[in-house]
Amino acid sequence: MGLVVEIRNLVYQYSPHLPNALGGISFNVLPNTCCAILGPTGAGKSTILQAISGILRSHHRQGKAEGVIRIGDVIHQPIPDKSQFPNVGYVLQEPEVHISGLFETVAEEITFTLRTLDVPPTLHADRVRRITDALGLGHLLHRNPTHLSGGETQRVALATILVAEPPILLLDEPTTSLDIHGQMRLYEYLRKIKQTTTLLIAETNIDLALFVADYLVVLEGGQIVFNGTKAEFIQRIADFSSILAATEWHDILKSIANPRTRAEKRLASVLAK
Amino acid sequence: MTIDTRTKGTLTLLLCVSAFTLPWTVGALLLLSTFLLPLLSSAFRPISDRSRRAFRRFSLYAAVLAGVLILLNSILLREGTALFTFLGIPLFDGGFLFGVKTATRLLLLSFSLLHFFLSTPIRIIASELQQTRIPPQIILSLLLALHFIDRLPARIERIFAAQEARGAPIRSSFFRRVKSFFTILTPLILTSISESIDRGIALELRGFHSGVRLLDAPPSTRSSVILSRAFLTLSLLLILWRIIRWVLL
Amino acid sequence: MLERVKSVIQQEMSGAGLPFVGFCIALNLTVGQVTAGLKIPLYLDSVGTVLVAVLVGPWSAIITGATANTLAAVFGNPVMIFFIPVVAVIAGFTALIARLGWFRTWYLVILGGILQGVLAAVASAPISAYLFSGITLGGQDFLVLYFRSMGNSILESVFYQGLSSDPADKTITYGIVFILLKNLPFRLLSRFRGVTNVRQALSEPSHDDRHPN
Numbered sequence: 001m002g003l004v005v006e007i008r009n010l011v012y013q014y015s016p017h018l019p020n021a022l023g024g025i026s027f028n029v030l031p032n033t034c035c036a037i038l039g040p041t042g043a044g045k046s047t048i049l050q051a052i053s054g055i056l057r058s059h060h061r062q063g064k065a066e067g068v069i070r071i072g073d074v075i076h077q078p079i080p081d082k083s084q085f086p087n088v089g090y091v092l093q094e095p096e097v098h099i100s101g102l103f104e105t106v107a108e109e110i111t112f113t114l115r116t117l118d119v120p121p122t123l124h125a126d127r128v129r130r131i132t133d134a135l136g137l138g139h140l141l142h143r144n145p146t147h148l149s150g151g152e153t154q155r156v157a158l159a160t161i162l163v164a165e166p167p168i169l170l171l172d173e174p175t176t177s178l179d180i181h182g183q184m185r186l187y188e189y190l191r192k193i194k195q196t197t198t199l200l201i202a203e204t205n206i207d208l209a210l211f212v213a214d215y216l217v218v219l220e221g222g223q224i225v226f227n228g229t230k231a232e233f234i235q236r237i238a239d240f241s242s243i244l245a246a247t248e249w250h251d252i253l254k255s256i257a258n259p260r261t262r263a264e265k266r267l268a269s270v271l272a273k
Numbered sequence: 274m275t276i277d278t279r280t281k282g283t284l285t286l287l288l289c290v291s292a293f294t295l296p297w298t299v300g301a302l303l304l305l306s307t308f309l310l311p312l313l314s315s316a317f318r319p320i321s322d323r324s325r326r327a328f329r330r331f332s333l334y335a336a337v338l339a340g341v342l343i344l345l346n347s348i349l350l351r352e353g354t355a356l357f358t359f360l361g362i363p364l365f366d367g368g369f370l371f372g373v374k375t376a377t378r379l380l381l382l383s384f385s386l387l388h389f390f391l392s393t394p395i396r397i398i399a400s401e402l403q404q405t406r407i408p409p410q411i412i413l414s415l416l417l418a419l420h421f422i423d424r425l426p427a428r429i430e431r432i433f434a435a436q437e438a439r440g441a442p443i444r445s446s447f448f449r450r451v452k453s454f455f456t457i458l459t460p461l462i463l464t465s466i467s468e469s470i471d472r473g474i475a476l477e478l479r480g481f482h483s484g485v486r487l488l489d490a491p492p493s494t495r496s497s498v499i500l501s502r503a504f505l506t507l508s509l510l511l512i513l514w515r516i517i518r519w520v521l522l
Numbered sequence: 523m524l525e526r527v528k529s530v531i532q533q534e535m536s537g538a539g540l541p542f543v544g545f546c547i548a549l550n551l552t553v554g555q556v557t558a559g560l561k562i563p564l565y566l567d568s569v570g571t572v573l574v575a576v577l578v579g580p581w582s583a584i585i586t587g588a589t590a591n592t593l594a595a596v597f598g599n600p601v602m603i604f605f606i607p608v609v610a611v612i613a614g615f616t617a618l619i620a621r622l623g624w625f626r627t628w629y630l631v632i633l634g635g636i637l638q639g640v641l642a643a644v645a646s647a648p649i650s651a652y653l654f655s656g657i658t659l660g661g662q663d664f665l666v667l668y669f670r671s672m673g674n675s676i677l678e679s680v681f682y683q684g685l686s687s688d689p690a691d692k693t694i695t696y697g698i699v700f701i702l703l704k705n706l707p708f709r710l711l712s713r714f715r716g717v718t719n720v721r722q723a724l725s726e727p728s729h730d731d732r733h734p735n
Contacts, residue, residue, distance in 0.1 A: 418593065
């Protein structure tokens, strides 16, 4: 089951001579729901995910944080000081860095996560098979994980985290290396795991975010400019279109008005709901 | 008979210890026997074409250099009596013998190590090392190094091509080439540091900790345990014998 | 003692340190591709070790050098394995002078390189002399033979040979690492434990330091 994530008055500064990356933000993500964090590059999307995952504290020694992060029943003040895995799974923007380069097959690469968690070896094969079946990776199990296509790498990276069955999953722009079919397939899967997992997705691709998100948080310059449900977001779309990539908004509005491709028709039906 | 990595490793250790502790004549016999190892057991045969090529290259290099060094020692170390003259230059037996002894020791050391490393996949060595009390970070860095070794040449090629496309003076004067060296090395280091940071984060995000077992332990048979212990004991005895001899004499 | 060393290794090789050590091992073995491509007559096979000694720490640098030498043996140069103690000396000395702040100033880097060269010559002489009688199947063997023919002992000959090449080699290596580190943005350097070995004041970022997000 998913866990709640609560962020209260979070302020973060990477170093004393840089402006605040996050300027006192607050929002909640309820268990088994999906929150999409939208905003242009540099808005603070990744900083939020890194703060929740625990790596912000351990990798930026000079960073300064204020506020509170609650993960399930555990309150971290101001932010977690070490990796919260396996409670929090985090898939980075560049999926290829999740491929450790230590192993010769995809199966070994995914099993490595189970080894770090000291899962009994007798359970390894079953857990790996379950996740690879769910992500459609069965045919890649014996392939070298460093010789895969962008989409395959993305799915293997996701599998290396999801095999741990984290109750909270953070995804940083998960669709950057995927084609349109790959993007839709990934988001279909995310909708499925949302039943048991709390999702936080940093996205610049608004149409995809709307496909899976229940709540949306829009950031600009480390400040929240919108925090609400999908319906509220669609209602207020015009208000803050200027802060997001104009072409994407143009595409969305065009798609809503006149859906042509399968993806656009699907998007229009999602938005109509 | 199957010979596993542990047995091979301890046999290699015994051969190296023998090179330093036993008379050169025994060393010469052992050197010859190392060439029989791949014929006697498949466990000592090179694992890939690359290994086979490395072995042939080193063998040729070592043979030529050993010959040249024996010759030069015979000429330059004017010890003992002149054996014969070569192109009017006298060759001394003291220098000749010294050259033969040194070449034998060096070749025995080199070829026993070479037989071991070229016939054993590095991942197997890593999984054996894992059985010892070596911190897993060392094994992990070894495996990561192999990953980078696979990728760095292509990355260097790409940077070379990019610099050439921008008109970098790769084929000009020495000083401009030295300058180019930095324009190639700097992006290489920059991208690799960025990648290292991301990889470090990615490992942490998967819960990597110091106690994690990276690879499955290869099974060891009773005979391999006995053999490897015997080779290890013999090595220790040879070292002990050498120390006692050194103290007494 | 052993447990303490293990714990220091764990501390050093955490975060970016561990993958960086892996990269630097590979760099030691492949930097020759760059120098050969540019036709520069330098080996620079300890650039990676020096980088790790400055940015990560002494034990990681020893591991970098030792693993690189072992892999050199795996790839067909078995003699390298016996020079692991020399690599350890290079790593330890570099980490020491880096901690003393020598990698912040160019003239101290040159001085360090010369001292390192002498130290490397001293450390490698007994190995070359006693284990190999001065012959290691390398081009420098002819120089050793030349010194021997002048009437010097094996140890002296090997030492003189080392003195004739090591200080220049190590000074060039140190110089290259110094220039590389000077050009690295603070936002990357700050992710390593040894950032203070390179930049004095943490509040002085270079002009290209951007927001990491």
